[in-house]
Amino acid sequence: MLACLRITSRNADETHAIGRLIGSNARPGDLFLLTGPLGAGKTCLTQGIAWGLGVKERPRSPTFVLLARYSGRLTIHHADLFRIEGAADALTLGLDDCLNDDDVCIVEWADRAPELFVEPSLRIEMDHHPNENDTRTITLQTDHSQYQPILNALAARERR
Ligand SMILES: Nc1ncnc2c1ncn2[C@@H]1O[C@H](COP(=O)(O)OP(=O)(O)OP(=O)(O)O)[C@@H](O)[C@H]1O
Numbered sequence: 001m002l003a004c005l006r007i008t009s010r011n012a013d014e015t016h017a018i019g020r021l022i023g024s025n026a027r028p029g030d031l032f033l034l035t036g037p038l039g040a041g042k043t044c045l046t047q048g049i050a051w052g053l054g055v056k057e058r059p060r061s062p063t064f065v066l067l068a069r070y071s072g073r074l075t076i077h078h079a080d081l082f083r084i085e086g087a088a089d090a091l092t093l094g095l096d097d098c099l100n101d102d103d104v105c106i107v108e109w110a111d112r113a114p115e116l117f118v119e120p121s122l123r124i125e126m127d128h129h130p131n132e133n134d135t136r137t138i139t140l141q142t143d144h145s146q147y148q149p150i151l152n153a154l155a156a157r158e159r160r
């Protein structure tokens, strides 16, 4: 199974709403691998996902902390690999402990250490288009049926 869905977001509120839908349909063990250039909206989407999982705080970019943990309906680990040199750095951070069957893991700049992520994941690529009213495209791709409820919910939102 290979599923792919591309969504356009016109502003940060819309990206938050898309994230909320992902979060409210997330399951234990879900791994969201976020990629895309600086300022594309990865942290914005992460906030929505966390809020959809019942987190009350506003997740920030863990650029200096690199790894943050939030509590909602599930435990959420939020990593930002922008500053790491390679997979060994991420392991030093303790990222491998976050990749378990119970928690949700959201990784910004996941392409900095792709070899770390062998578990079933939902890949989310964000891109921004300064020449098209600064819209964002959010492309979701997975080979794993555990993410079908998320894709179904997003597809239903697109059909509205
Ligand atoms: N459609 C949109 N979706 C998301 N963010 C948007 C959108 N339109 C404008 N923005 C703005 O773009 C910025 C996105 O910043 P954000 O920190 O989420 O990006 P990022 O991909 O996490 O960057 P970094 O690589 O530095 O971590 C925010 O200031 C947000 O308000």
Ligand SMILES: [Mg+2]
Pocket: 042, 043, 044, 061, 080, 108
């Ligand atoms: Mg960010």
